[in-house]
Amino acid sequence: MLKILGKIGLLVPALAVGAVWLVVLRLKGVPVPLLVTYGLLLAGSVVGLLWPGVLGRRATRGRVLAFLGVPVGLGTLGLYLAVVYYVTDLPVLLALAAAACLTWTAALFLRVRRAAGDRGARQTRRAFLAGGAGLALGVLSGLSVDQVERRRREVLARGEQERQAAVRAPGGRRRIAGGAVRVFPIHTGDTVVTYGQFYGGLDGWEGLNGYVRTLVGKAQITVPVHAYLIDHPRHGLMLVDTGVNWEQARDHDGYYDMTSRLLTERDEYRMSPGQDLRVQLARLGYDAKEISTVFLTHVHDDHAGGLRYLPQATVVMDRRDWEHGVLYPYSFALVKDNLSFPAFDSGAFGAFPASQDHFGDGSVILLPTPGHSPGHMCVLLRLDAGSVLFMGDTLYTLPHLAVDQVRQMTIGGADTIHQMEAARRIQNLLASDPRIVPLFAHDNTRYHSDLVASAFAQGVLDEDGVRELRTHMEAVLTPDWRLRPGHTPRFVPPASGTGLGSVDFR
Incomplete structure (x- = not known):
C-alpha cells in the first residue's frame, strides 16, 4: 500500500x-x-x-x-x-x-x-x-562563456549605434526654457496583447480563465506603451513610469534569463530606435541622468523596463507592489536601493479615502488604486491650467472609463472588486473637477494619438488644451459613464488571416 x-x-x-x-x-x-x-x-x-x-x-x-x-x-x-x-x-x-x-x-x-x-x-x-x-x-x-559574452557585447554595440543615429536624426530640439510645469508623453514602443486581454473583461476574460484564454487566444493586437516626462520648476525632472527598454524589445532573449523566457513571449514588445526612452529624452533636450524621481504606477515590466537607464533616480512606488507584485529583477537591479514607499497618510482626496501629498505642496498627489496589481497607484499632477491624472493600468484607454461596457482582463475575486472601486473613484474625481484630464499608459484611440499629442506638443497644457480634451471625453462618454455611439471597440481580423489584427470603434 x-x-x-x-x-x-x-x-x-x-x-x-x-x-x-x-x-x-x-x-x-x-x-x-x-x-x-x-x-x-x-x-x-x-x-x-x-x-x-x-x-x-x-x-x-x-x-x-x-x-x-x-x-x-x-x-x-x-x-x-x-x-x-x-x-x-x-x-x-x-x-x-x-x-x-x-x-x-x-x-x-x-x-x-x-x-x-x-x-x-x-x-x-x-x-x-x-x-x-x-x-x-x-x-x-x-x-x-567568453564567446557568449562577446556576442552579447556585439548586440549591445549595434544597439548603441542605432541609438546614436536616432538621436542625431533631424527633428530634435533644445530644451524649452520657462517657469511652467511641462509634460511630455513618450511612446516607448508597443506591446502585443490578445484583444480579449485588452477589451474582453466583461466577456469571461477574468482570473484563471482569462489567463488560460490569453495563452490559447491568437486574436492579437498591438497597443502603445507610454511614459510621461515632467519638467517641474521646483522639483526637477520626473517620470511617470518608464516604459519598455531597448533590450526587452530588441534583444528579448538576451535580456531575460532561461526561466523568464519560459514565461514571456519572444515578440511581446516592439520598438524602433527612435522610441528608445534615452533617445526621446535627448531629442527633447534632456538627459536620462537628470531624472531625479520616477513615480511607478506599478511594477509590471512594460512600465518598469526603463529603470535600467535611471540608476540615480528615486523610485516612488507602493510597498505592496514591491513585496507582492509580479516583477522581474533585471529592471530593478540598479534602483533597488533607491526605493521610496508612500505612507498614504495625507488624508482623503476627493473620492479617495487616502492619498499622499508627495512633496507637501499639493503639486503631486499619489492615489492608491489597487487591483491590476497589489499596489497599483495613480498620480495626479497640478498644472496652472488644470491637472492631469496619470492612470497607469487601472484603465487602459478613454473608452475603458465606461467600466460597465468596456473592461480589460482583471485578476478576479477581490482584486477585480478593488480595481472597479478604483475606477469608480476615478470617475467621481473626473466628474467633480472639469479641469482634470486623464492620461493613459496604453490608449490606442485618437484621444491620445491626436488630441493628447497636440495638447502637449510643447509640454504646456493650456486652458484651450484642457477644454479640447474634456470636450472629446464628453463626446465619447455620457455623464453617467456610458459609451456614446461610434466608440464601442471591435476586433478587426488581419486581412491575410494571419498576423495581428486591429481595433475599430463603432
Whole structure:
C-alpha cells in the first residue's frame, strides 16, 4: 500500500510539471496537434516508468525508456531549442551535459566493482569514455562563456549605434526654457496583447480563465506603451513610469534569463530606435541622468523596463507592489536601493479615502488604486491650467472609463472588486473637477494619438488644451459613464488571416 501511495506521490507532481510545460509551449505558439502527440508520449512515459504493466504484459521499464522515454527526451530538447533556446544558455547546457556524463561515469564505476571479466572491462571502457566526454564538455562550457559574452557585447554595440543615429536624426530640439510645469508623453514602443486581454473583461476574460484564454487566444493586437516626462520648476525632472527598454524589445532573449523566457513571449514588445526612452529624452533636450524621481504606477515590466537607464533616480512606488507584485529583477537591479514607499497618510482626496501629498505642496498627489496589481497607484499632477491624472493600468484607454461596457482582463475575486472601486473613484474625481484630464499608459484611440499629442506638443497644457480634451471625453462618454455611439471597440481580423489584427470603434 505504501509503495502504491509513493508512486502516486511521484505521479501527481510529475504530471503537474508536464502540464505546466505544455502550457508554456502553447504560449510559445507550438501547434496543438504537436502538443497533443508530445503530451500523450510524456504522460505514457511517466505512467509506464511507474507501472510498466499498464502498457502491456511484456513491458518493462527498459522498454518504456527505449520506446517512450527516448522520443520524449529528444522531443523535449527539440522543443526547447526551437522556442526557448538563446546563445546565452550554451554554457549552462554544456555544463548540464558535463554533469550528466560525470554522473553516468560514477554509476558505471560502481557497476564495475560488481562486474568481472569481459563485462567489467566493457564497463570500465564505457566509464572512461563517459568521463572523458564529461571533462571535454566541462572545458567547452568554460570556453563558451567568453564567446557568449562577446556576442552579447556585439548586440549591445549595434544597439548603441542605432541609438546614436536616432538621436542625431533631424527633428530634435533644445530644451524649452520657462517657469511652467511641462509634460511630455513618450511612446516607448508597443506591446502585443490578445484583444480579449485588452477589451474582453466583461466577456469571461477574468482570473484563471482569462489567463488560460490569453495563452490559447491568437486574436492579437498591438497597443502603445507610454511614459510621461515632467519638467517641474521646483522639483526637477520626473517620470511617470518608464516604459519598455531597448533590450526587452530588441534583444528579448538576451535580456531575460532561461526561466523568464519560459514565461514571456519572444515578440511581446516592439520598438524602433527612435522610441528608445534615452533617445526621446535627448531629442527633447534632456538627459536620462537628470531624472531625479520616477513615480511607478506599478511594477509590471512594460512600465518598469526603463529603470535600467535611471540608476540615480528615486523610485516612488507602493510597498505592496514591491513585496507582492509580479516583477522581474533585471529592471530593478540598479534602483533597488533607491526605493521610496508612500505612507498614504495625507488624508482623503476627493473620492479617495487616502492619498499622499508627495512633496507637501499639493503639486503631486499619489492615489492608491489597487487591483491590476497589489499596489497599483495613480498620480495626479497640478498644472496652472488644470491637472492631469496619470492612470497607469487601472484603465487602459478613454473608452475603458465606461467600466460597465468596456473592461480589460482583471485578476478576479477581490482584486477585480478593488480595481472597479478604483475606477469608480476615478470617475467621481473626473466628474467633480472639469479641469482634470486623464492620461493613459496604453490608449490606442485618437484621444491620445491626436488630441493628447497636440495638447502637449510643447509640454504646456493650456486652458484651450484642457477644454479640447474634456470636450472629446464628453463626446465619447455620457455623464453617467456610458459609451456614446461610434466608440464601442471591435476586433478587426488581419486581412491575410494571419498576423495581428486591429481595433475599430463603432
